Amino acid sequence: MAQEKITKDMFTPAQIDANKSEEISKPSLNYWQDAWLRVRKNKGAIVSLVVLVLLTIMALVGPHINDHGYDDQNLKHNNLPPRIPVLENVSWLPFDGDLERRNGDVYNAYEQKNVDEYYWLGTDSLGRDLFTRVWKGTQVSLYIAVLAAVIDMVIGVIYGAISGFVGGRTDNILQRITEILVGIPNLVVVILMIIVLDPGILSITIALTITGWVGMARVVRAQVMKLKQQEYVLAARTLGLANGKIIWKHLLPNLAGVIIINTMFTIPNAIFFEAFLSFIGLGLQPPLASLGTLIDDGFKVLQLYPYQMIIPAVVISLIMICFNMIADGLRDALDPKMRD
Template identity: 75%
Template sequence: MADFEAKIPNDRFRPAGVDSTKSEEINKPSLTFWQDAWMRVRKNKGAVVSLIVLALLIIMAFTGPLISGKEFDTQNVSHNNLPPKIQGLENISWLPFDGIKTNKAGKEIDTYEINNVNEYYWFGTDALGRDLFTRVWKGTQISLYIAFLAAVIDMIIGVAYGSISGYYGGRLDNVMQRITEILVGIPTMIVVILMILVLQPGIISITVALTITGWVGMARVVRAQTLKLKEQEFVLASKTLGNSDGKIISKHLLPNLAGVIIINTMFTIPNAVFFEAFLSFIGLGLQDPYASLGTLIDEGFKVLRLHPHEMIIPAVIISIIMITFNMLADGLRDALDPKMRD
């Protein structure tokens, strides 16, 4: 035992030096709610990748038609149903951008050489010889427009309606909720068909249909959160200080509802994209010569066996949009949840 004690130096038994001046020092930086949320979003690799992909898609939706140098509605029947062909990639046999396609007999043919076409169509052409690269990005532009329009409608009508209904409560809340229950009971498809009977099929009829029924889900979510928040101490303190109802809603309730509003809006956008594509696929959407991703998929589905590129390319684009928006919404939901904070 004595030998063991002799091997341990006496310095090890001295108390650690503690600097009392640093006992109150905060090592972790002070962050606001939004700074903390953004830091947690950046840690979510799926949300970051989705944000980058969405940014690229939005940029291409507006610059793609300009890059090609072709109009989305220009027809050239002699160039119809051409497969994709891209400069620099045409000599790589394992990539589908060489202008080669398989005919009904199972033989590979160079359609560009047969039709004496000296131009390059990066996504090929459709049955009327229109450039699919331009039409796909023009269709993406229109689909995103309808999606963001649905988000704006949710933000304006749904948030205002839900916050007023939840804050005032009583008889006003009962009347407003009966109205929403009536609107929920009306299928959106019926509203769209009625709008098409009154108006022409297209963006206007879809916009009106979304305006009538699209905001109900957001209104009900905001109302439920408002009913919970209006009994909190900070709202009662604001009332005691004499602030008006409008100021309490705009300055206190809405900032605390921002997380719920953003998350529901992010889930609304892919639903609106799919809704527009579904309407276009069944013939209730946009009409020629205008295109959306739904109309392009509908046209490509008719010739899927002979010209699969006409359906596959817009289908891939709409799938990417749906996946990235949902992954970004999941990341924002985790980042804006107060229970997930460190």
């Protein structure tokens, strides 16, 4: 087959508009807008953010949805399984109020105790509503973790920025202090706090804060030592800008991504540590509730009433997974090396 001959008539010159030669087709984005677009591409981070927002809303609103207080006791209604209106008629869902005896017999605990109320997540051994206690415990755990993370961030950023920017003998002294603190186990600090203070939110927060900021301080120090040699910092020094303003106006904005990422990873660690302390009996004391205390109470009756442990364990697992997924998404979005 003969090839078709290409002639000049087949080509049409492009119509070039000189007024649009330098027109920008896409809107310009700042650093945070570009980072948000990258986070939106991460489906895991977005789903985790939505789930975390819902859990936070329930932690704030959940304890007030029904008429049961988190410390209201009714021994006649103890160890009742979950029972939810409408869903109790669905046979394959575990919300019908049935329990199983050791010999395998199934019976309805509500009918046996002549209880007409509905406990959506059941009750514990003292007849306290687990729905209210789970969301109250989530509220307390999130409060302790976020408070400890914010304090760690503030202390760590200030400490690390001063150490890295000033350098010399000041840096050596400050780093020796951090090395001493790193060598002290957190559990020893917690025990000392409990000896000095009563077990509770204050002692746990102080214990988490005493050594928790060291990691943030080290990361900030390393970044500051790298950034303080940049041209814009040298220019600011040449123009006579004070050291405090250089740190505040030039260094901290460039450290914002690192600070946010480390803070997001600190929160789930603090939640787990608080739950661990409550599980071994060094955390909150009754009648206060946290996810750790609820898991500890449920673990004692796991074989008879597994829902008392499974429900708070699922909530704390969701919180930790969501925070870690969001932190991973922020790390990929805020790290310049991850640009696609």
